[in-house]
Amino acid sequence: MSVASQAGRAGYGVAFRVPEFRAVFAAHLLSVLGLVVAEISLTVLVFRLTGSPLMSALTFALGFLPHVLGGTLLAGVADRVPARRVLVVCDLVCAACAAAMVLPGTPVAALLVLRCAMAFVAPLFQGTRNASLADVLGQGQAYVLGRSLLRMVAQSAQLAGFGIGGVLLTVLAPRAALGVTAGTFLASAALLRFGTRRRPARAVGDRRSPLAGARAVLGDRRMRALTLMFWVPAVFTIAPEALMAPYATGIGSGTVALGLLMCALPVGTIAGELWAGSALGAAARSRIVRPLAAVSLLPLLVYAVRPGVVPLLAALLLAGLAHAYTLGLDQWYVDAVPEELRGRAMTLLSTGLMTLQGVGMALAGLAAEFFAVHTVVTGAALLGTACVLLLLRELRATEERDGADQHMTGR
Structure with missing residues (x-):
């Protein structure tokens, strides 16, 4: 039976039958939740350090401009470098940025720069992961269902993540909550490194x-x-x-x-x-x-x-x-x-x-x-x-x- 016909009969189960996709799915869930927690924690931390609502709002909005620059300048990497390497490195960059935010002496300006760095690599990570889904699941209906699952995880994590982040901040200081974010990105990197196959780049000579x-x-x-x-x-x-x-x-x-x-x-x-x-x-x-x-x-x-x-x-x-x-x-x-x-x-x-x-x-x-x-x-x-x-x-x-x-x- 073809992958497409399996997808038509089994719905989302056809994607979860692929071990590599299960690793990608779990990594996606961890990184999205970690990012939401980071956004809340960093916004609260900057407000406490500065007392400025403007600086707090700016922290939350800083994801847009670096996202544009990263997506424009790094797009070629998604095809010229093996996908697994790109994904793991992006996760490690985000983990390192979150870990640096945890350090007590990190000034507000450095916090904002680190937030920008996380946003800068985000479009490369998203584009590479979405492109690699076609390698993991094929280019038929299993791909469509896998892509849908990742979108739903992002939507659900946004809804649940703010609640989780709020609860987390009742028991942890903002910097400690950022340590949780660093852990989620490290776990995501490990899942992608050891749970997916290494494949060659799609356009090495381009x-x-x-x-x-x-x-x-x-x-x-x-x-x-x-x-x-x-x-x-x-x-x-x-x-x-x-x-x-x-x-x-x-x-x-x-x-x-x-x-x-x-x-x-x-x-x-x-x-x-x-x-x-x-x-x-x-x-x-x-x-x-x-x-x-x-x-x-x-x-x-x-x-x-x-x-x-x-x-x-x-x-x-x-x-x-x-x-x-x-x-x-x-x-x-x-x-x-x-x-x-x-x-x-x-x-x-x-x-x-x-x-x-x-x-x-x-x-x-x-x-x-x-x-x-x-x-x-x-x-x-x-x-x-x-x-x-x-x-x-x-x-x-x-x-x-x-x-x-x-x-x-x-x-």
């Missing part, structure tokens, strides 16, 4: 600059359209999350309601991916890409009537559920990207996604300075839907040009 690699990905019409299908919706989907606190305050909701509303979209996203990965086969996951992507932002139009907590919870859950289309999009993407460009393409994908989410947050906040929050989110839903429809049209054109019928059959 000496193109990072920008040339990006041009190779974005210069191809289909790869560009697929990349934008990951990036563009994120710019608009982030608007309700970025503006949730002022909206909740405006309708008179308390902190409990705010917490529920903040969780609704990621919970819906996890549920949607679980459904698509467990209940649908490969062909069905490809068929739902267009209809679900087209309507994914429409539930946010409920903001136009300034809803209360319950209808807004339902709308955010629906918007999250619609992200089930991402599994089919993953398959189209890995089919479209040549193997020798896979690491750079995946690094570019994760870098752009992180960057544009930050841009989306900033734009939403800026717009809310001039317009009511419910107007801003409604406008984001309308504009985002128009952009997604244009991208879907472009994708259809590339299939007609290239005869890409296989993308609809889920081969």
Whole structure:
């Protein structure tokens, strides 16, 4: 029986049957939890050392710019160096940075530099890991399901990690909690080093600059359209999350309601991916890409009537559920990207996604300075839907040009 047919019948179990993937999955869980704990602990530590809310907020926001620089400058490494070596070194760099933060004499400026260093290598790690999944699980449906599992771990760890970090800080000092982060990254490095096979680099002789690699990905019409299908919706989907606190305050909701509303979209996203990965086969996951992507932002139009907590919870859950289309999009993407460009393409994908989410947050906040929050989110839903429809049209054109019928059959 082929891997694809096994994936179609067994759901996520087909990925967990591969020992290497179990190591990758466990390493991913540890590193994500460690990073969330580090973000909380470092924010609290900097605030205690400086007494400045601005410095505390800056610490949390420092992940964006280094992420962009790292993704741009290091992208070529993902294809020119063996994947296992890249992953282990990135984990060790993060472990060393976290360990240095633990030292009592480390000044605030050094803490911020160390935070930047962790963010700098993050896109290389993410892109290399996502590209290597195709080596571990094959390029078919097992890859799609494995990628979905890693995404759900990231979403779940974000939700649980802040709670775990908060509890941890009730029993440990912030520097001691950062020691826990160093331990999680060391454990992740050990899992990847001893739990995965060494494979040769995909493009040893390719000496193109990072920008040339990006041009190779974005210069191809289909790869560009697929990349934008990951990036563009994120710019608009982030608007309700970025503006949730002022909206909740405006309708008179308390902190409990705010917490529920903040969780609704990621919970819906996890549920949607679980459904698509467990209940649908490969062909069905490809068929739902267009209809679900087209309507994914429409539930946010409920903001136009300034809803209360319950209808807004339902709308955010629906918007999250619609992200089930991402599994089919993953398959189209890995089919479209040549193997020798896979690491750079995946690094570019994760870098752009992180960057544009930050841009989306900033734009939403800026717009809310001039317009009511419910107007801003409604406008984001309308504009985002128009952009997604244009991208879907472009994708259809590339299939007609290239005869890409296989993308609809889920081969």
